Amino acid sequence: MNETVLELTKIVKRFPGLTANDNVDFDLKRGEVHALLGENGAGKSTLMNIAYGIYKADSGDVKVNGQKVEISSPRKAIEYGIGMIQQHFSLVPSFSVTQNVALGLKELGIVPNLPKVRNKIIELSKKYKISVDPDAKIWQISAGEQQRVEIIKLLYVRSQIMILDEPTAILTPQETEGLFETIREMTKNAASVIFISHKLKEVIEISDRITVLRHGKVVGSVKTSETNENELAKMMVGREVIMKIEKKPSKASGEILKVDNLHVMNDKGLKAIKGVSFDVKGGEVLGIAGVEGNGQRELSEALYGMRDYKGTVTVDGTKMKSGNVMDRIKHHVAYVPQDRKADALCGGLSIYQNLFIKAFSSPSMKFNPYFFVPERLRVPSLRLMKDYSISASSVDLEVKFLSGGNMQKVVLAREIGNSSPKLIIAVHPTRGLDVGAEEFVYNVLLEQKAKGAAILLIAGDLFEIFNLSDRVAVLYEGQIIGYSQPDESHLEEIGLMMAGVKNENPL
């Protein structure tokens, strides 16, 4: 059982503006589950996409069964027995399970023998304890079952190396148990599994070895039996402070945001936020830490009025209407959403138009709706571009041609520079930004705090939370599992709460 089936050495992969993988070494032995652990953006998916032939490494070697190979495409990867289940499935919704498995099988020829495929699916599902209905159409079955179909697809082509990218993100606890059973069954049959996750508990439950990545580098590689959650949390988040931000103590004034017993559904109609209550005072930053997918998106959208909710949200003494954005805008709520390209910017429009997207809804702007000359926005836009150091050749440039950092500056300039917000909801405000832009964003938010705005900061990166917040709440499975202090001495405590461990003995 000690034979190495996959070996990645000194993998380097750079994207414009960041190094996703920096001399990463990784190996996988026959019959083991090797977990790849790290925060979002640590480079886990990039590394595995290299192994699966989706990306090409800038440098470094890939060896399969001791042979140096060039994996130029997923097709090649499959030939080498490497299969990957990505976070977004590649299934045809209107096809049945059998048809999906049959797709792309070389052995089938022009007229596929579907009954044969169907029998093999039933046989595999018995052997590996995977419950799938071979005749169900993909669109009819749950995400968990779709994932099982993906696993069957890999088993069908006898993949020996299976890469599972955040497989539990979409599963219920019961389905997760089922997946683990399948994984154990597969490793018994000499397959090897790479399990990508940022959930400590699961990783400890299922893996034999754990490699932790942080900022594209390997922090360490440990045997699961020789480690524990505390140690892993430390490795994951790290100890070094990236930069020093001058954080003044808060001069909290009255309550600006009050959330009481909030319940929110996600897009699938499942409960995402289950009875959350908290408040944020003026001049205060409340950081909400948590592993992504624990309700952050739903919480922020509900607070900004883009998603319906039950419960009450009060801004500066006024009760907000559920699902009404105008209500928020009128009460000076600024929103910096998680996905700026999808939710906050019109990529095909110019910078100046993007800076004034709220021209007709913001209470601080008065334009004539029947005679409005957009070109006149150029002059105030130039000022905003300067204030927010947005580097672009002109205000007419389409936003989609900007870098991530400059895009975020456009959002901030509009939400903060173009109005005087009382409440700022910022979700992962520095995701994907380089250090300079990150520092800029921090300073803008802290400046607003000094001016008396209430800031709700939802972030995954604990250092971001430490750098900015006055209090930290931890969101776990749609509930606030506990509060803590934003400094490094509470790192372990927060890390454990993020993993769902309730804080019983405060440090």
Added chain:
Amino acid sequence: MKIHFEKREKKPSTLLIFLASLLSILIAIVFLGFIILSLGDNPLTAYWQLVSWGLGTVPGFIQSLVSMMPLLFTSLGVLIAFKMKLWNIGAEGQFQMGAFAATWGALYLFPHLGNPWLFIPLLMILGMAAGALWGFLPGVMRAYLGVNEILSTLMLNYVAIYWVNYLTYGPWKGAHSYNFPVTAEFPSAAIFPQYGTGGLNLGIFISIAVAFFVFYLVKYTKLGFNLGIAGDNLRVGEYAGINVKRMIVLVMVIGGAISGLGGMAEMSGVLFRLQPNFSPGYGYTAVIIAWLARLDPIATVIVSFFFGVLLVGSQQLQLFMQIPSSLVNAFNGILLFSLLASEILLHYRVRWVRL
């Protein structure tokens, strides 16, 4: 050798857009030439016939303007919806409903209204209202029920067309029509002022005025500004506090009203009576025109005129060369294809890569 597409780093320039449109027209013309060749005629003579009458003679020019009018109305109708990425192909139905409502008003609701100052505005309102209704239905279905507007507008076109057929073959068949499926003629007070005998009428000027109105609407109003935002990214529209659903309905209603007004103008200005197949598919050609004009209302006037010339020319072609006038439909189809294909040139740089 292998073709390689690279995404352009910058927005395509106006010149490039113009050249791409020109190229698609050229491609369509070349294809048209092959078709004419296969019919045994000289393409060059045919091209000459196609444009010389419409552009080279005064009566031809006026005829082209008359043909332009319904095209311009319907193009402007679809253009507004296209700005919001609503694929409204219902201009044909809205146009027909506008014509129906105008006929209803002129012949059945108030046929004895003698004052044209009252009669004509009344008919215009009726035409717009009927077109608006035909836009409102798919608009509401799209906004609140998520029904794809391509399908609903297309289906409603057939409803409108068959409704007009039913009326003209049945209850509305004119008393003096010798059993032809046409209604009685409009009373004279319901007819647009005519200038000369060539068919030049008020409707043409109204259509151009509407183009300028749409230009103003899109460029200089809150609606137009928000249209640009919601058209680029619907979620950002919501984020900015725009009531996106209401806006979808509003846009479909405005577009429908403009196309409906076109139907009314065709009745009051050109035909004076309702008949089946009175539209050779203006509402579909409108889609091509709006694209060729790159959704610019002023360019739409010019492109509509160009199509008006072609329409008139195609009749010349039939008359003098016995080439079927439906050839223009083939031309339109090829043009739309090459136009859509040219989009790729605008957004991607094409390179030949040696393997």
